Amino acid sequence: MNLKGKHASWWKSVWPPLVAVLFFLAAWQGAVSYLHIESWLLPAPSLIVQEGMAQSALLGAHTWATIRLTLAGFAIGTATGLLIAIVLHIIPFLKSALYPLLILSQNIPIIALGPLLMVWFGFGVLPKLMVITLVCFFPVAVAAMDGLTRTDRVMMNYMRMSGASRRAIFMKLELPHSLPQVFSGIKIAATYSVMGAIIAEWIGASEGIGYYMLLQKSAYRTDLIFAAIGIIVTLSLLMFVIILLLEKWLVRWKPDQE
Amino acid sequence: MNLKGKHASWWKSVWPPLVAVLFFLAAWQGAVSYLHIESWLLPAPSLIVQEGMAQSALLGAHTWATIRLTLAGFAIGTATGLLIAIVLHIIPFLKSALYPLLILSQNIPIIALGPLLMVWFGFGVLPKLMVITLVCFFPVAVAAMDGLTRTDRVMMNYMRMSGASRRAIFMKLELPHSLPQVFSGIKIAATYSVMGAIIAEWIGASEGIGYYMLLQKSAYRTDLIFAAIGIIVTLSLLMFVIILLLEKWLVRWKPDQE
Amino acid sequence: MSLHPTDLTSPHMADEQQRAGEAQVLTSTPPALELDGISLAFREKRSSLPVLQEVSLTVKPGEFVSLIGPSGSGKSTLFHIIGGLLQPQQGRIRMHGRDITGERGHISYMPQQPALFPWRTTLDNILLGQENAPRKDAAASSRSVSERERRKEALQWLEQVGLGKFAKAYPHTLSGGMQQRAAFLRALLSPQELMLLDEPFSALDALTRADMQQWLLQMWEKNRRSVLFITHSIEEALLLSDRIYVLSARPASVVHVVDVPFPRPRREEITLDPRFVEWKRTMTGWMREEKYKLDDNINNAEGVHKNTSDGGVNHYE
Amino acid sequence: MSLHPTDLTSPHMADEQQRAGEAQVLTSTPPALELDGISLAFREKRSSLPVLQEVSLTVKPGEFVSLIGPSGSGKSTLFHIIGGLLQPQQGRIRMHGRDITGERGHISYMPQQPALFPWRTTLDNILLGQENAPRKDAAASSRSVSERERRKEALQWLEQVGLGKFAKAYPHTLSGGMQQRAAFLRALLSPQELMLLDEPFSALDALTRADMQQWLLQMWEKNRRSVLFITHSIEEALLLSDRIYVLSARPASVVHVVDVPFPRPRREEITLDPRFVEWKRTMTGWMREEKYKLDDNINNAEGVHKNTSDGGVNHYE
Amino acid sequence: GNPPTSQQAAPAAGTSTSTPAKGLKDVKVVLDWTPNTNHTGLYVAKDKGFYEKAGLNVQIVQPGSGGADQMVASNAAPFGISYQEGVTQARIQGVPLVSIAAVIQHNTSGFAAPIDRGIKSPKDFEGKSYGGWGSPVEEAVMKSIMDSDQGDVSKVKIVNMGNADYFTAVKRDIDFAWIFYAWTGIEAKLRGEPLDMLYVKDYSKSLDYYTPVIVSNEQTIKNDPDLVKAFMDATAQGYEYTIAHPEEAADILSKAVPELDKKLVLASQKWLSPRYQDDAAQWGVQKAEVWKNYSDWMYERKLLSKPLEVDKAFTNDFLPKR
Ligand SMILES: Nc1ncnc2c1ncn2[C@@H]1O[C@H](COP(=O)(O)OP(=O)(O)OP(=O)(O)O)[C@@H](O)[C@H]1O
Ligand SMILES: Nc1ncnc2c1ncn2[C@@H]1O[C@H](COP(=O)(O)OP(=O)(O)OP(=O)(O)O)[C@@H](O)[C@H]1O
Numbered sequence A, B: 001m002n003l004k005g006k007h008a009s010w011w012k013s014v015w016p017p018l019v020a021v022l023f024f025l026a027a028w029q030g031a032v033s034y035l036h037i038e039s040w041l042l043p044a045p046s047l048i049v050q051e052g053m054a055q056s057a058l059l060g061a062h063t064w065a066t067i068r069l070t071l072a073g074f075a076i077g078t079a080t081g082l083l084i085a086i087v088l089h090i091i092p093f094l095k096s097a098l099y100p101l102l103i104l105s106q107n108i109p110i111i112a113l114g115p116l117l118m119v120w121f122g123f124g125v126l127p128k129l130m131v132i133t134l135v136c137f138f139p140v141a142v143a144a145m146d147g148l149t150r151t152d153r154v155m156m157n158y159m160r161m162s163g164a165s166r167r168a169i170f171m172k173l174e175l176p177h178s179l180p181q182v183f184s185g186i187k188i189a190a191t192y193s194v195m196g197a198i199i200a201e202w203i204g205a206s207e208g209i210g211y212y213m214l215l216q217k218s219a220y221r222t223d224l225i226f227a228a229i230g231i232i233v234t235l236s237l238l239m240f241v242i243i244l245l246l247e248k249w250l251v252r253w254k255p256d257q258e
Numbered sequence C, D: 001m002s003l004h005p006t007d008l009t010s011p012h013m014a015d016e017q018q019r020a021g022e023a024q025v026l027t028s029t030p031p032a033l034e035l036d037g038i039s040l041a042f043r044e045k046r047s048s049l050p051v052l053q054e055v056s057l058t059v060k061p062g063e064f065v066s067l068i069g070p071s072g073s074g075k076s077t078l079f080h081i082i083g084g085l086l087q088p089q090q091g092r093i094r095m096h097g098r099d100i101t102g103e104r105g106h107i108s109y110m111p112q113q114p115a116l117f118p119w120r121t122t123l124d125n126i127l128l129g130q131e132n133a134p135r136k137d138a139a140a141s142s143r144s145v146s147e148r149e150r151r152k153e154a155l156q157w158l159e160q161v162g163l164g165k166f167a168k169a170y171p172h173t174l175s176g177g178m179q180q181r182a183a184f185l186r187a188l189l190s191p192q193e194l195m196l197l198d199e200p201f202s203a204l205d206a207l208t209r210a211d212m213q214q215w216l217l218q219m220w221e222k223n224r225r226s227v228l229f230i231t232h233s234i235e236e237a238l239l240l241s242d243r244i245y246v247l248s249a250r251p252a253s254v255v256h257v258v259d260v261p262f263p264r265p266r267r268e269e270i271t272l273d274p275r276f277v278e279w280k281r282t283m284t285g286w287m288r289e290e291k292y293k294l295d296d297n298i299n300n301a302e303g304v305h306k307n308t309s310d311g312g313v314n315h316y317e
Numbered sequence E: 001g002n003p004p005t006s007q008q009a010a011p012a013a014g015t016s017t018s019t020p021a022k023g024l025k026d027v028k029v030v031l032d033w034t035p036n037t038n039h040t041g042l043y044v045a046k047d048k049g050f051y052e053k054a055g056l057n058v059q060i061v062q063p064g065s066g067g068a069d070q071m072v073a074s075n076a077a078p079f080g081i082s083y084q085e086g087v088t089q090a091r092i093q094g095v096p097l098v099s100i101a102a103v104i105q106h107n108t109s110g111f112a113a114p115i116d117r118g119i120k121s122p123k124d125f126e127g128k129s130y131g132g133w134g135s136p137v138e139e140a141v142m143k144s145i146m147d148s149d150q151g152d153v154s155k156v157k158i159v160n161m162g163n164a165d166y167f168t169a170v171k172r173d174i175d176f177a178w179i180f181y182a183w184t185g186i187e188a189k190l191r192g193e194p195l196d197m198l199y200v201k202d203y204s205k206s207l208d209y210y211t212p213v214i215v216s217n218e219q220t221i222k223n224d225p226d227l228v229k230a231f232m233d234a235t236a237q238g239y240e241y242t243i244a245h246p247e248e249a250a251d252i253l254s255k256a257v258p259e260l261d262k263k264l265v266l267a268s269q270k271w272l273s274p275r276y277q278d279d280a281a282q283w284g285v286q287k288a289e290v291w292k293n294y295s296d297w298m299y300e301r302k303l304l305s306k307p308l309e310v311d312k313a314f315t316n317d318f319l320p321k322r
């Protein structure tokens, strides 16, 4: 009974997006065949799947490479973002001083940064991880810093008066209180992480979905580009869902709104 | 007296970032001359400024074009993000259905999207605005949706029991309550907006800092590329500061933490 | 003190008679509020916490009714049900004869926690009730007055409760008692005819509290809005109410109904009346009795005893 | 009731004598807490709101001292100053003779709003005070006990205040009074020797309140921690305290000091003692007097009168 | 001077070599963009073991959108693929790139348009839309070849089409674009979308420049000429083999980069193989006049701020003596 109930609620939260995605694909397919859009411009989903399947072994290998890169980069990026947020939160002087540099870090175009990174850090995995980190850390850092400063005043007063150390205030009040907002940032970062990996692969790689895309682009294989995009989107969704589940589990104390 | 006090506090919040930026530039200058880094790889700040000044008229015109594009795109993007968040918040079914599509929208690489946008919308300003919108709306939408669902339960109970309409609950409780979190999203979007405009200019433009960068790239003028980056960063910082001031003004009811 | 259940020496009238009287009123004007056998249990993962058990009560138009009962018995929950926030698992709620179970917006409400909005000034906070009320109520109380007039009026009210100086202050700069007074005003200025007040004066010192009580009494005697009032002070309940419902410990059911016999208008002096003192003692005794039952319950492990049924309600006057 | 300032018929002792006695004690053991001429004004943009004006008070080791005063007078603010949250603009705070002005962590604190942490269960919430306390205090109260033992002990406490069943519940599922009891336990279980309790029982019904009072009394009589206690109930103050400070309306200053003459151990029955009733009447009168002054102040526009100086404090026993 | 970091990050460039297989020296070659038939000789040389025989373990690296130039110039990698326009402009900015071989003897790029646009000669550009990337070089080139045909370049509508490709662009707004025939032209043929091709070299001798070229940097050439020699020796063999066996070479490329479209690779290779060497004495040879003509052309049009020191820009010294 209970299991069935769980099953039902799981299904209930899964079918709307599923239907929406299917509807989206159907509309796409319909538009392509109805409007006679040429496949080199916008291939039909059916064609994409078909051609993608034909290259599945190759795609699989590249996907695996991208997954590894994404996970590593996302982990490092989120950790960096949290760390920066925490350090800057605890030392407000640093925060006001370094915020401009954080924004600066988000505004160095990859075409200028890419060669520099490769020249300095070689052709290995390091410059790629740096690119993903650069993409992921920022939303986490901004959201976390905002969340950490918005602590409930009454609880804060209690903590201070009862002699909680700075550390305890942070661990027991500010951090849990900011979790919902931190997770906003992590969700944004998770969504960007895969794209970050793709961009990282563009600045120099010999494997991964990003590399694959560039090759297909130069071979004018729009269908395979879209197969790659399909994989990218799927990976992003997976990342997002994992974060969502983690959030549900960590912020489970919050009463459900209706 | 009062004015002087205001002045002092203004100065107090301005000098740490100023010092940090100056320190950063000094370190850069020092590293370049100490390590003999060649100017085609990483030009010294002094050189960048000097060469940038020499082209100031041209840079000014391009900057102005980018500013217009950025402002328009950021405004549209933020508005779109808020609108999406509001609609999806009010209709939870839509939210669960469309969230995957939002994530999807963030994972279409520009190299695939650019040509499509151009073929569909021509080479005018429309596809460019769409690119910036795509970049900016997402952090705003995610942060706003998260913020809107985290409304204080006790206040919500009061609003419901006293017969507030859905609209009133939204306008008078959920929206003001979510403002801090919404502003986290807008801050992230503001930071990205200038970069979004640059990317938009890359996919096809005949003016703007992005266009200028590409030209300098093909002319191997690393110094001017960095001058362009300097402008991009400055614009981003300006956007960020404007949003920060707006936030301070709108969320002024929050007691300062210590 | 040694009050015991057996100490019940206060006069009381036969249930039947009272019932008949009520029925008569019912046929003429339907009650402003009528709860009919409300039951509710909160469900957690595995367990269930029964909170309300067949609670029935009536507030006639223009009547002042108090609810009194141990902490955690379910009084606030009952308000949430009346306000349409929670759906009862059993029972109906009627207002002027119309079934409004689960509907919202029919009441002026003062919650137990002030729940002031931190981004609104005190003045804007107390205007919120009027803003929220469904249009018809707003119209009914002839609230076609201009925004400006309403603010002016609200400001006068604020001054009367000693908050005039703080009209433009944000809630976090108010003391606990000041916040409570603001929340009280917010309910008072809401146009709906029935007011639900959840411990409105608990954070006030005795004198401010007495002032507020007098002030509420005077206003009520002038306007005769229907009031349902939760309080922990038996004295307060006796001073203000036409009728008092005494609730048992959780799961709450009505164990006593008291029609307060003191004439109106009442002033604070009435608390010195020996009959008043007698009533106070009696009711304290009842509460104590309930308390013991509760303690027994706790001692008999967590088993939930259903030791009062509807028929077991004692009705006094 | 017609209590007037002139009704002051209660016995009182000369100030000088009392002062001398205090001085003697001071030389032997320094007081657990000593406020010396604390003044504070909140500054807004243009205006300034004087809240505390030269407040001095003393809590000797193991003494139970109450603060009583009108709503909004500045009692909670005084606690914030003692707790080191706010810096007084004048005056010093000493603890056992040591100046601790602006220092934190020297007190067990129960705030006026429960301020339970929504992500902690009730049990984890009441353990928070122990977790927060600076190490030395934790050590002083021989808290080298294991985590598990502490939880077990906390659970027993929870059961004693009727929350045993809710140890694992999150605060938002507790009623107002239940939350207050949890916050009270949190302060009680904090290891610091001096407890500051800000209206700990205001949201409780009369009986639960009486239980809690008795329970607090018994515990205090056993352990003799120093207590500073804010309440709005004169009865509660008289029942529990060794000494009561009566504060004026804002800006608060000490207008009366009462050394409560009833012997310990005290039980609830004492409230029936005629002397007790007399004291209650007297103090109600004082409060009323302050109230009138305040009303006058308000009527005399917003001008702030400094109508009591330190020398004007009346001291009684 | 180079930043010290580049040394440790790119061991292939320095003297220290990690030797995975019998003392082979690690060497990186950075491509100009994605692998294509311009690069076949490198893949063949690797596949056929020419590099190994020369004592090299060559790794072919794909760059980002930034191209190879900065990486080669900074010695992060000793070799790369570039093109004459790039090397010319780079050297003017003091970037120490040196071209060490021309991959294709003549410029195979030109302006292409679907035949339905009716662009048969440069004069036909008038009134049409050109899709490019917004560089002043494009306009200058177009002006040069239109001048020879009495055309007026100001009547061409020049649109920046970003990274849209020829096929996409000509479907909307754009009439013609600048392409490499060996790749895009062949693809058009395979698709059955015939196009008119106007090679720029046919209209101006100055524009018959080398694209692409293999580049190294001054530091490597000065400090490690043997490495350059060994590398070029094997690379030349690779291209010579490709010239001789276009089909097998295409196969090798397709195997090395399975993501590429085999049909396109094969057709492109067949078209390109005879054009690598073309009329030159041997594969890779560069003529000073080609470098001079083009840089003078650019300088005259103010596309360069100073004349190019031609003899420093390229060298034939490392080509094998045949
Ligand atoms: N949202 C909820 N989820 C689960 N249990 C709840 C919830 N709200 C209230 N309860 C439980 O219902 C019971 C009654 O709570 P309620 O707030 O109605 O008490 P009350 O009579 O108002 O008490 P008090 O006088 O202390 O305010 C309590 O045991 C409480 O734990
Ligand atoms: N943070 C603040 N900023 C400005 N004014 C404040 C602030 N906190 C309190 N006040 C003001 O100080 C005065 C005293 O407040 P306080 O909370 O100390 O009163 P109190 O004696 O505890 O009253 P109550 O019995 O109602 O809780 C009030 O007038 C209040 O408006």
Ligand SMILES: [Mg+2]
Pocket: C075, C076, C077, C112, C198, D175, D176, D177
């Ligand atoms: Mg309640």
Ligand SMILES: [Mg+2]
Pocket: C175, C176, C177, D075, D076, D077, D112, D198
């Ligand atoms: Mg207070």
